[in-house]
Amino acid sequence: MIVWRPGTGRSREFEETALVHLDALYRSALRFTRNRAEAEDVLQETFLKAFRSFHRFNPGTSCRAWLFTILRNTFLNRVRDARWEVLEKDADAWEGAAESATAGPSAGANPEEEFFQTVLHGDVDRALKALPLVFREAVVLVDLEGLSYKEVAQVLGCPIGTVMSRLARGRGLLRRALREFAREHGYIKESE
Structure with missing residues (x-):
């Protein structure tokens, strides 16, 4: 995972502007790659590229859209360059990724909430990944x-x-x- 050390100047501005989108980008990377380790690698590479080119970001435009563009391009480049396959035909592998990506039910959840958090959420996630x-x-x-x-x-x-x-x-x-x-x-x- 990304370990960030607070800084000054450029890095502080990057933290305040870009890092607020970390969770959303991770969720998307996980859904694109269908693999936790790959998602973390894509996310780390995305933030490294974003930090290095932050001087080109135009304040007043959508940082979120800019970051998602970098994330998508990073993902597509990894697929193309590394020629690794996104697990299209291996149902067992992406079911495992869906299960590890979804949180289990909370301790105080009633049976209906438990059903929605486990069964339905898992099936929605699997359908989405398909x-x-x-x-x-x-x-x-x-x-x-x-x-x-x-x-x-x-x-x-x-x-x-x-x-x-x-x-x-x-x-x-x-x-x-x-x-x-x-x-x-x-x-x-x-x-x-």
């Missing part, structure tokens, strides 16, 4: 990280209309996957 990367990126950045369509368009380097269509397609694929889960577990009838 999405093709172009749709997963849009869903993660808009629905989970709260970026605006404009910010996501900047991060992905595509028009807002493309973000909207990828998001609609990704949400549709998620809806179908989760509907199938609900049918299999008897939460909805076959006719629904």
Whole structure:
């Protein structure tokens, strides 16, 4: 994980501006890579690149979008350069990543909360991780990280209309996957 030592000047400005987004970037890295160790490596490389090029960041623009752009490019470069495969066909591996990424139920949780935190959250996470990367990126950045369509368009380097269509397609694929889960577990009838 990243160990940061407080500093002065440039590093203090970086801390105040960029490090507030650390958790959101880690969650996204974990969802993109589907592997905790890879996510940590991508995140560390992202922050190193961001710190080194912080002098090029334009104050008044979205630091969050700038960081997500660096994160996405770092991830894609690692995939391309290292030629490691994102675990598309190994269901067991990404189920394990989903389980390790999700927190267990809290000690005081009632049975309903426990169900939502373990069963449903795990299935939503697995369905999300099964999405093709172009749709997963849009869903993660808009629905989970709260970026605006404009910010996501900047991060992905595509028009807002493309973000909207990828998001609609990704949400549709998620809806179908989760509907199938609900049918299999008897939460909805076959006719629904």
